[in-house]
Amino acid sequence: MSGLDLDTITEVTASVREVFAAGTGAAVLAKALDELGWTEVVEADPAIATTILFSEQGRALASSRLLDDVVLNQLGSVLPAASGSRAVLYPRTGATPGTVGILLGAVEDDTEIVSMAMDENGNASWCLRPASDFTTEAITGFDPTCGWSLARTSTAATAVAAAGTSWDDARAAGRLAITAEIIGVCASALELAVSHTSARHQYGRALASFQAVRHQLSESHAAIESARNTLAAAYAASPEHGGGAWAAKVAKVRAGQTQAIVMRRGIQVLGAMGLTLESEMHRYVTRAAALDALLGGHAELAVEIGTELLGGAAPARVVTI
């Protein structure tokens, strides 16, 4: 059960939406959340607070380093105390972890970059290096407005702590927050598709009065709802019920599948408008793709789940009554 009642959740959601609508410079965002009394909201119900914050970030197509806080929050007892600000270097599929990775926003030169490195025996450890050890290059490919950058370093780092299960925990927390963000992106994209097809007429009727269009939008809705429910269940599942890393992986697979469905349908029902820079649809499509890939895309994670199951894994039920 939530520590926040429905009215509070509605109110907080509306306030966070305004914060993102007003623009998201890191400092602006931090100040606005502070004014909202965000710390108290998080204390009352961290799962709902994270879900609201990241869903709204997704809705607004905003970009920030808020995910770093979620990840670092899991590492409080593992890393040495921070002397200044920290940022997280996210692994990039196919790249050596720790020396190449993704930063989700701008960092100061003296910001400590937290990265996970893997030795040849597969042992993971945490490394700390100043941002000045890295060269960065803005990521501009499919989602040029993501605000992320690719960071590289040739400086060797000393491991400050064995990662142990903290990597699983930190990654799981990150995956749940990204799931919420993908849900937000999808919800906004569906709203755009609904409003476009309701307003535009062909053959003397609104597009959204044609069954072929209506059913595609309904499928998008069902997919988004299933991602929401899976996310809530993953947050609610205790470790002995398959919560933690396993449930987070399942939730992220579901979110990744959801964005694939919602974006495919969204592009289709917008007609050629969905392919243009003039419609916002492309921004949802590309952001959802970037978020899907962050900390493991749905195809890759589904293979991981399948591999574990074929290896005889007997995961707990994740969802109980």
Add this chain to the structure above:
Amino acid sequence: MSTTAAPVEWQTDVDAYAQALRELFSDDPAFDQWRGVHHATTEDRVRATATLLGHLYAGGWNRFGWPEAVGGLGGDARHRAALYDELSAAGLPVPDPCLLMETLANPLVHFEPGLAAEMLPRWLRGEEWWGQGFSEPEAGSDLASLRCRARLDGENYVVSGSKLWMSSGATATRMMCLVRTGTPESRHRGLTMILIDVDSPGLSVRPVALASGLNEVAEVFFDDVVVPADRVIGSHDGGWGVAMYLLQFERAMYAWLAACVALRRFYELRDRVMTNGGLPDGATRRLGECYTDLVSLRARSAETVRRLSAAEAVGPEASVDKILLATAEISLHDLARDLLGDHFLTGTDDGADEWRHDWWYSRSATILGGSSEVQRTILADHVLKLPKENA
């Protein structure tokens, strides 16, 4: 456990009840007689799993989730959901009579507590089970166009017409039917829900075999069947409201129950194929995706069951549950068919037989209880509030 030993705290502590069920199913060897049993016919399967209900009832176990006034031991929908989950997790079947109990017993308890007190205990003991008579040859998804007619004649109704696609129709002893009491044009306004005994003169049942060869459904003919007026569920011409009340349970609890069973079958499939070399390309990913479908379905339907148990009205959004259920059922059984390969097509053992039967039955997931097309239209109309199709 004797009936009297059931702790009253379980009424409010579902976790403790579920934990006790887990211990029961792992400790009591009597349950082994229902594990891994293959039945040659649907009629055999329904009767055999009904005896499991009787065994559960003797210990008071399946009385949780039903009000004390109608023979239960208190608690709510969550208790019933926990029972189905624990049975499945322990490799036991969910007794067939539970499917229609979830759909029909809830409106019975709500609208006719007197009849429920008289009849529900027999159902809980597995001594009788009912069929649901909604669809007709000329009225499937368009339920409001049904024509099976009931004419009030003094203290009785006289029913004439037919019903089709009745689950457990070949063995049910009573049928809860939606019949037309208004004019042919009255659509959903002129309908009444009524409970009809199968042994009534003028009633005949024709089992309908699915392509699997199993009589999963039946067609029922009513030739001036006399039914006492006190067998009306709800009010005269009030049948649509009863049907809508009933559909909440059908969409929500049926999805949960089916998800519990599907997860058991998923693991049975996994156990069978994990030792096979040479799975086809993509098998690993599909297993992961199918598992994800099942967890998502559980997450969704558990949430809806919790809302039902809190007496919240579950409206058109329950169509999401139904869509997810259909997706998961189709995905699991197509996966089984593909991974089992030749064994699915030509295997002669009980296991192969069961997967073939289940594959055919899984095709009904997008059809029965309101087709996937109807569910998508409900979401489009009432949740997304899109412009109407015929505006």
